[in-house]
Amino acid sequence: MKSQSMVMLRRNLKHVARNPTSVFNAVLMPVVVMLMFVYLLGGAFSVGVDYVDYATPGMLLLAVCYGLGAVATSVNSDMTKGVINRFKVMDVSRGAVLTGHVVASVLTNLVAIGAIIGVAFLLGFRPAASPLDWLGVLGLVVLLAVAAGWFTVALGLFAKSPETAGLAAVPLVMLPFFSSAIVPAAKMGPGVREFAQYQPFTPIIETLRGLLAGAPAAGDAIAAVAWCLGIALVGYLWARSTFTKRA
């Protein structure tokens, strides 16, 4: 018998590869959105620096979020179609089933991140980050991907149907637009501005922006890591208890 976690991960990766919609949403959509903002709209935004340099950190975050809808749907269809019950009766561990989904989600995110960074360079992205800063970027992005992954898996387990699971993930896809990802929060209207300033994605983006500019700010970084750990913990506990309770 092979390791259950590896078997589950391989299954989930096959799912991603065989579902063109999920590949498109997770990898191509962020690239399309990036081209749209940087190429079409970017010239009109005045953000003080070259727009591609401003937008790339937010696009990294977008690349993580766009993959989540497919994860929620796939977890939910496992739950509602009885696949998870089948695994439970076969004594496959809860850890193996759930971690398989989370790791597959993180790996998909990393492919999307790679694509975004590649396209960014093609568009003239000139980061001032040192190798250590890059390591920080990678670390924070993976931490965010893990946190968002656990939260989304929990959403997927909890939702009544694959459709509602997909819908439940929509706010996660929309949140980056209401952060400093596209334009600085200070330029937004009242109300939205405050929301953008205090929502979790803004400190994460500002940290990435600081790291890529070679000038990370400690305050943002602490808030960013705290948000990620908090979301990861809530997602993990919620996923665990839903998995155990729901049959």
Place this chain on the structure above:
Amino acid sequence: MTTPAITASGLRKAYQDKTVLAGIDLHVEAGTVFSLLGPNGAGKTTAVNVLTTLTKADGGTVRVAGHDVATEAKAVRSAIGVTGQFAAVDELLTGEENLRLMVDLSPRAEAGVVGRLLDRFELGEAARKPASTYSGGMRRKLDLAMTLVGDPRIIFLDEPTTGLDPRSRRTMWEIIRELVADGVTVFLTTQYLEEADQLADRIAVLDHGRLVAEGTPAELKRRIPGTHVRLRFATAAELDAAARILTDATREDEALALKVPGDGGTRSLRTLLDRLDEYAISAEELSVHTPDLDDVFLALTGHATEVSAK
């Protein structure tokens, strides 16, 4: 004395304040087919979930393969196979990959089991196609094949033929009979009375979380009004005339019909027809009724199976 495959006593389960199982007792001998029969919402799936360790009961004790489901869940799981109400196949994987997945997750799967199961369930041709392209009947077969990978000795089938066409249903019945011939114990839930009648050694009728009857199909059929001949007449006058000579019959005035008790054999039929001739009475229509499990359900619960028309 052999250990029974499944026993339950006083099994209770409620969700919030809605009682789903109100204290049921079960006893299933090894190597037999036991059918839990009931309409939608009777509590069949909840019962299966408790027996298969997926849901914790609120009260009562359940032993499967000699192990307590609450305290020895692992031992129970290693002895059983479960095919749920919906074909739990992975649609993005091929039939073969689905079976391979089960092999990778089963500690006891034998070499060559995938090929054998594909042949046995006539899925060889479709083995390399994604399960999303399978018909309902093929999915069910693949689902059951996946359950059999670990060679379980006790199998739970939750409505295995719901939604299947008559032909696929018959194929599924054949497969279940073969399993039993191999000595496997089958716990089957169904809302189809004919299915329980065809397959089960014993049937328990579940209604609103209670067992309202239990016995062999023959025993259950004995509990309801027996075989009768139904005569339908053209006019009320003829009905009256027939009712005067056939004194043990019951009238259905609205339908202009008479129900005459009898065994349905040719001899008793001829006697009945001769008597009608003697008095020059002719019936529009004659039919012989033998009770089926629909009648059982009505007789036992006082209401019809709301789903029998499906």
